[in-house]
Amino acid sequence: xxxxxxxxxxxxxxxxxxxxxxxxxxxxxxxxxxxxxxxxxxxxxxxxxxxxxxxxxxxxxxxxxxxxxxxxxxxxxxxxxxxxxxxxxxxxxxxxxxxxxxxxxxxxxxxxxxxxxxxxxxxxxxxxxxxxxxxxxxxxxxxxxxxxxxxxxxxxxxxxxxxxxxxxxxxxxxxxxxxxxxxxxxxxxxxxxxxxxxxxxxxxxxxxxxxxxxxxxxxxxxxxxxxxxxxxxxxxxxxxxxxxxxxxxxxxxxxxxxxxxxxxxxxxxxxxxxxxxxxxxxxxxxxxxxxxxxxxxxxxxxxxxxxxxxxxxxxxxxxxxxxxxxxxxxxxxxxxxxxxxxxxxxxxxxxxxxxxxxxxxxxxxxxxxxxxxxxxxxxxxxxxxxxxxxxxxxxxxxxxxxxxxxxxxxxxxxxxxxxxxxxxxxxxxxxxxxxxxxxxx
Ligand code: AMP
Numbered sequence: 351x352x353x354x355x356x357x358x359x360x361x362x363x364x365x366x367x368x369x370x371x372x373x374x375x376x377x378x379x380x381x382x383x384x385x386x387x388x389x390x391x392x393x394x395x396x397x398x399x400x401x402x403x404x405x406x407x408x409x410x411x412x413x414x415x416x417x418x419x420x421x422x423x424x425x426x427x428x429x430x431x432x433x434x435x436x437x438x439x440x441x442x443x444x445x446x447x448x449x450x451x452x453x454x455x456x457x458x459x460x461x462x463x464x465x466x467x468x469x470x471x472x473x474x475x476x477x478x479x480x481x482x483x484x485x486x487x488x489x490x491x492x493x494x495x496x497x498x499x500x501x502x503x504x505x506x507x508x509x510x511x512x513x514x515x516x517x518x519x520x521x522x523x524x525x526x527x528x529x530x531x532x533x534x535x536x537x538x539x540x541x542x543x544x545x546x547x548x549x550x551x552x553x554x555x556x557x558x559x560x561x562x563x564x565x566x567x568x569x570x571x572x573x574x575x576x577x578x579x580x581x582x583x584x585x586x587x588x589x590x591x592x593x594x595x596x597x598x599x600x601x602x603x604x605x606x607x608x609x610x611x612x613x614x615x616x617x618x619x620x621x622x623x624x625x626x627x628x629x630x631x632x633x634x635x636x637x638x639x640x641x642x643x644x645x646x647x648x649x650x651x652x653x654x655x656x657x658x659x660x661x662x663x664x665x666x667x668x669x670x671x672x673x674x675x676x677x678x679x680x681x682x683x684x685x686x687x688x689x690x691x692x693x694x695x696x697x698x699x700x701x702x703x704x705x706x707x708x709x710x711x712x713x714x715x716x717x718x719x720x721x722x723x724x725x726x727x728x729x730x731x732x733x734x735x736x737x738x739x740x741x742x743x744x745x746x747x748x749x750x751x752x753x754x755x756x757x758x759x760x761x762x763x764x765x766x767x768x769x770x771x772x773x774x775x776x777x778x779x780x781x782x783x784x785x786x787x788x789x790x791x
Pocket of ligand 1: 370371372373374375378396397398399400401402403
């Protein structure tokens with residue numbers, strides 16, 4: 351199938367050709383025609399499947415071919431869980447919309463509101479926002495949502511995980527009832543369905559891969575290792591090819607910082623990206639990684655959302671996520687756009703239970719290969735009763751309470767719902783079989 355058969359305007363086809371996209375991905379083929387027809391969509395698509403273009407192209411087409419552009423009342427709103435994802439969506443919209451007259455801007459916390467207000471005053475067609483800062487603009491009446499015709503909820507499951515449900519409900523209530531809503535989510539949890547029932551109109555359901563699956567292009571490997579030897583094993587693996595770009599996941603922010611210090615002291619070029627870093631530091635770390643100035647990016651789960659690095663060959667889990675679904679999200683950073691990827695997990699005996707959960711979720715065995723010289727003193731257990739890390743133990747930071755429902759500026763000391771802060775939100779979600787422990791990131 352080619353893009354020509356989807357009903358897209360010539361200006362958009364030209365942009366796709368500029369980027370060498372010859373064929374729509376399955377989610378694009380399934381979502382673009384009904385979206386162009388104006389239907390609401392409930393689309394299950396994990397990251398890396400081309401889901402951004404699946405909503406960006408119909409959005410750009412609608413805005414460029416009907417109604418007025420560049421008014422003070424934006425006509426489309428894209429909500430994302432993190433700033434990085436908002437920036438990524440913005441970049442994609444600019445790329446795909448390079449031959450049409452449609453403007454877009456991002457609204458997220460961690461940067462001052464002034465320039466955002468000025469851009470909104472000048473007039474913009476698409477606002478890409480994280481829920482916290484959007485609420486601030488709504489409260490200060492610096493953003494008028496009364497003309498929004500299309501709402502996109504990107505990575506909706508993650509927004510719920512992060513405790514954004516109250517904010518989402520308030521934002522949804524402020525939008526015109528007559529609108530098109532496109533909801534994209536890696537997983538279809540009951541809470542997502544409930545949101546769709548409440549706020550969508552007869553949505554078409556699209557699922558191009560079963561929820562909670564990872565692309566078959568990624569191969570998985572587990573290296574069992576003692577906790578005390580993980581750092582050395584990581585260094586050993588990274589040193590095998592120090593020019594290769596590797597994304598390393600750490601469960602905690604503190605752990606990510608410690609790893610970066612260790613790797614840099616060992617002669618590698620590493621940077622950390624997590625919610626305790628300033629927005630500038632996060633943007634710089636990501637930019638340096640994308641440009642190849644640093645070859646190892648150590649990230650926490652939430653901060654890594656929206657990281658789209660071309661040809662990222664390898665993701666290493668320095669420790670396993672406490673919730674199995676996060677493994678799917680982590681691994682989604684590699685094996686993107688039809689390329690092969692490798693996911694390596696360093697697993698200690700006390701994480702055996704987490705590995706059990708992941709294997710159960712993926713419904714597949716993962717090869718367990720000890721690395722010579724790093725064999726664990728206690729083998730992994732793979733039964734349901736296998737041990738799990740104690741909550742709040744190890745090098746984690748003390749637990750903080752999630753701030754459910756507090757979305758006003760006064761409730762958020764810095765005036766925004768920084769993703770980093772919400773990394774602690776144990777949240778309003780019901781989909782997880784096991785509650786997400788607070789203060790993990
Ligand atoms: P996404 O899932 O939207 O983050 O997209 C994952 C990656 O696939 C991004 O790097 C896109 O630029 C790329 N991509 C999206 N659509 C296509 C396509 N039809 N052909 C090739 N690459 C694509």
